Amino acid sequence: MNNTVVGADRIGGPGEILDDAQVREFVLRCLAGAELDGRSVCVIVPDATRSCPLPLLLAAVHEALDGRATRVTVLVALGTHAEMTEAQLRLHLGGPYAGCTVLNHEWWKPETLVTLGDINADRVAELSEGRLRQPVRVALNRAVVEHDVCLVVGPVFPHEVVGFSGGNKYFFPGVAGQEIIDFSHWLGALITSADIIGTRGITPVRALIDQAASLIPSRRLALCLVVRSGTGELHAASFGPPEAAWAACADVSAQTHVRYLDAPARRVVSVVPVKYDDMWTGAKGFYKVEPVVADGGQVIVYAPHITRISAMHPEIEQIGYHCRDYFLKQWDRFSHHHWGVLAHSTHLRGAGTYDPEQGERGRVTVTLATGIPEDVVRAANLDYLDPSSVDLDLLAAEEDTLVVAQAGEVLYRLR
Template identity: 75%
Template sequence: MTAQIGGAGTVLAEEQVRDFVARQLAGPEFDGRSVCLVVPDGTRSCPLPLLLSAVHEALYGRVTRLTVLIALGTHAPMGEAELAVHAPPLPGMTVLNHAWWEPSEFASVGTISADRVGELSGGLLRQDVDVRLNRAVVEHDIALVIGPVFPHEVVGFSGGNKYFFPGVAGAEIIDLSHWLGALITSAEIIGTRGITPVRALINEAASLIPSRRLALCVVVESGSGRLHAMSYGPPEDAWSAAADVSAEVHVRYLDRPVKRVLSVIPTKYEDIWTAAKGFYKLEPVVADGGEVILYAPHVRTISEMHPEIEQIGYHCRDYFTAQWDRFKDLHWGVLAHSTHLRGAGAYDEVNGERCRVNVTLATAIPEDVVRGANLGYLNPADVDLAACEADPDTLVVPQAGEVLHRLRGSTA
């Protein structure tokens, strides 16, 4: 059963947040148990200090152990100073980065067979996958996901069981799920309600976790961190309730496509690996042959943790599938990221690669690195925000990366 508070037209007060958390966590199922809180990193808008404080207030003294696990996926770890702000220390609460680079951090909870993967993916993929995740999850009695729900380029809407896979998962299930999303394409899956093939795969993996799974899903007012809504219950149900609200507040509809987008990237995205969300959320409204400019003067690298993306560059899906023997042994998660930022397109040996939209970086990344990665370059000093805002052919999107833009009449 799912409990919910708030909605699309609501902004919750702190007292309402604390009261909701206290009521949901008051049950005896937590008493004498160990609890792992799986939470987002700093790339997600979320009033995490408030939520953790409310959960701590409800559980401290009742549980045997309380661990906060930062769901990095494969993002860079958060430093001590960052963590002190992101998840402020509280008595009896341990805060850990998901150390995805350390093999000893993982426990295997089972295997999804090739036949089952084929069923879940609609026949797009067919191979066994070892389901590994951070052992902290399985070494606690209860795993409680706490985090926001937004439109998402790989799964449709983020949140829920996605905090386990890929949030604290091993490379095998990350690569498989992300490549499945890439095969479907970001433009096709982003903002899609219901159980997408990737969500189905994630839910199947989560069903193997031996700990009891619960989720406190929140819908955040993008740019402010205030909450529209909260839902609590089994991850599948709490996520679904939150995704319904997110679909109302995190999707902006345009009447016609635009020629150019200036996507202003907030500083919480520190490299293109994360800043690329400023493209994913805008690709659907750009006209054929149009351009998305990622304006991020603070960004100095394509990916701190995945330098191989500079070697393969950014390409459409068909570039990889038409040359699969050349690329199949690379991390599929890296290939997926490449396709998501390059967007829709086609490739064949005769005509080469033809992408629907041009992608330009206006960052502190050197021009030779940008062009070497198959992206356009623009000196950020040459970007005139006022002129762009006055240009009828240009859509300027501040704080890009969370609100999906769609054309009115498109299906979701």
């Protein structure tokens, strides 16, 4: 079905599956009317940690822009993830596409970034609902400002930092400098993953991201998508300004990517797919199930293929995994660390309390059944389980145990 959502055009919806021809026609139609003739276009896309049929979509985008755009650059929104190799990019993006340049967002190289300005302390306090009051510098990949138009192409899922991913999140943190990445993630951690994940509408983190995006001088457009989790099939697609296109797909994602349980589970086993190749990304298997675990219960993150905690952030192994209040009540000890690392720490440890005398108490137990060595797991303040001892069929047969296949994209909640 076709929908007009205040500035966005949408096809599909909850329970629908679009065929390739529908998707191609939609992309061609939307871009045909987007006044792109004689413009340079930067196409911003996700990395391989997101389910998305990029070969289909980029082929249609390339067809729509061929002979019209003066140049096209495809920029992979890594955030602070590891860069993709040429072989990985070919598989992930399809192509090659004649006349297109493909770039990783090299967030670790200052020369690839440009500063757009600051969001002042009073505005930060307003956007964060009083949680933070200090200025933050807004920097992002210079390719964004060196093109006339920026086209975001990417999916919308429930998200542990912002509520629902997608839209302007592909700029911040997708192709941003580390300061605002850390800042936005710590704001989400202050709210806590369990409270913000799957929250509809403009959350404080989304408000901060939208404010930062308003400083981008290039014209911003977005092709947002609702992907059938773990596949290349699309439930819906929307096109328009990032704010409107995102909102149209977030409405569908909220009806598509959330499963409701009538009662909490004592144990949840999250089976993490191989697209998450370290615990930094594979931790989504915890985020998406934390809300349905009973107090005192356990989450087993089952991922024998994961052999390290983080490819890009070894700092997390020194800090370990702790609840939010562990850091807040010892802020002098931890404030100098990257706030994005502290945020990730709280997201995987989940809700809990900390008292200097009583110590730290997590609401649930987090157990890694991965290829990460036991001493590394325990030193990081998590429980260890030998993955070879895990029998998924036996666990699934146990009363009060939930086994989640292809974990990381679908959110589980209590009714």
